[in-house]
Amino acid sequence: MTTAQDSTHRVTELEQAHAEVIRATLPLVGAHIDQITQVFYRGLFTAHPDLLRDRFNRGNQTRGAQQRALAASIATYASHLVDPALPHPRELLSRIGHKHASLGVTAAEYHIVHEHLFAAIVEVLGAETVTAEVAAAWDRVYWLMATTLIDLEAKLYAEAGVAPGEVFREARVVRRIDDPSGAATFIVESADPAQPLPDFLPGQYISVGAQLPDGARQLRQYSLINRPGTHRLAFAVRRVIAADGSPEGEVSSWLHENVSAGDALQITLPFGDLTIDPDATTPLVLISAGIGVTPMVGILEYLAATASDRRTLVLHADRSAAAHPLRDTVTDLVGALRDSKLRTWYRAEGHGLMDLSELELPQHADYYLCGGNGFLQAVRSQLLAAGIPGDSVHFELFAPNDWLLSRSG
Known part of the structure; x- marks a missing residue:
């Protein structure tokens, strides 16, 4: 053909x-x-x-x-x-x-x-x-x-400001922070002081390249979790463990095992459309599960840095408090905001799955979702059942998202 x-x-x-x-x-x-x-x-x-x-x-x-x-x-x-x-x-x-x-x-x-x-x-x-x-x-x-x-x-x-495809940059890890949950945060800056890393919008991500032992360069996307305007980019990585026939995460394992402060990394410029409108005043509802908390952390960092008074409801589901990535960071950021609340559901502690019917959800708000396939399906269904308009719900899934593509909302 x-x-x-x-x-x-x-x-x-x-x-x-x-x-x-x-x-x-x-x-x-x-x-x-x-x-x-x-x-x-x-x-x-x-x-x-x-x-x-x-x-x-x-x-x-x-x-x-x-x-x-x-x-x-x-x-x-x-x-x-x-x-x-x-x-x-x-x-x-x-x-x-x-x-x-x-x-x-x-x-x-x-x-x-x-x-x-x-x-x-x-x-x-x-x-x-x-x-x-x-x-x-x-x-x-x-x-x-x-x-x-x-x-x-x-x-x-x-x-x-780049030619098509010219998005790769050489970066240097200036700090690695190992979170109690097992996630690792990497903070990077440009390897070339004359070409500082660009600014970004809260909620965006970068691709990180890993040069693996077999010679492959594999790329993965990670949300930025720091506040904009510092010429540094921070991202958190949870190691993907082999389970249920799925292989171990090649890049997450490589990052955890091989990368520390002083090491070089190949990254890309920031992209992603799960971003908040900085001029909006409507309430925000940030809903996540597992490592899906990362874009929410980036949004919270921005809100805290700008002393936002937007009403913000932060909802997170996880296996346990110990497994909750960046839990202390989220708690501190929520506490720093003028009108913000945090609600969590930990299965191992008897909380069950996230149940939005327990909450009074604001009707005129922007809802941001990030998590696994089943989680997003369940939460989105609950939001629609609660009368939340479909165009108020924004989501990110760091995997091919076939079920979302034919959604009727």
Whole structure:
């Protein structure tokens, strides 16, 4: 399958003829999408092994999480194109765009993905099914999504003042703090005093590169937990332990075992769209579980640094008080704010799961969520049941987030 679509040609909607083909073939593609993405990644990594070694998260590939995320994003985007009444996938696109910018993705790589994705579609569905008409319609869907992301990422690079993909910086660890929970905080500054690290928005993250023993450079995203304006960046890492068939975290283990004050690290410029509006005065509700507390710490640091008087409700769920990352920091920051409260749920201490029905939730507030898949599903359902508008709920999940992509709120 070939394409006549060029990244300089911007299309804004799906032509009616193409939409009819997509409607007719979406169930077939959807039924085979897992197989298509498996074939796609196999072909992509065979032709470009450097992408798996240096760009893609090998742990997510092993678990199949990345494949499911790709499948969900394509299906969600195609479904919206043929039925505009469905929720617009702008949040999906924004999250993908920021993640791509943090990884240094460039426009040329969309052509590589296109080549192998459409080869996989033909291989799985068969050339007799993927006619020229079907190929043209799905080609248009792909480039509608790709060019939207290319434009978004170009804007993010321009706002950061860098050429596309030029987001990597050499940093030096100035301090390591080992938290009682087992998390480790790394504070870094630029290795080049003439090029200080940039400022950032509370809630954003950086990618951190690990040069692993087998020669791979694996990248992971970590939220920034310090206040902006210091030319230093701080992030906390909880070691990922192998469990339930999932592998040990390569990068988290490497950081815990090998990195201390004085060591060099490769990081990227800050990105991420789970950020607060500094001019807003509405109440804030920060909801997290486990290491998902980190973007909330960054937001709390900003609120404390600016002596904010916004009403702030901080809710956190964890296994126990001892397992709660940065617990003392959160407690101190909440105490430093004028109108802030902290509520925790610790399962090992008999608190059960987070139950928002126990609380009086502000209706006109901004809600920020970060945690694992099941946690976000449960909390979001509780918020909707409590009458909280869907557009007031913002979330971050540091894993491919396929279930969120088709949400109805």
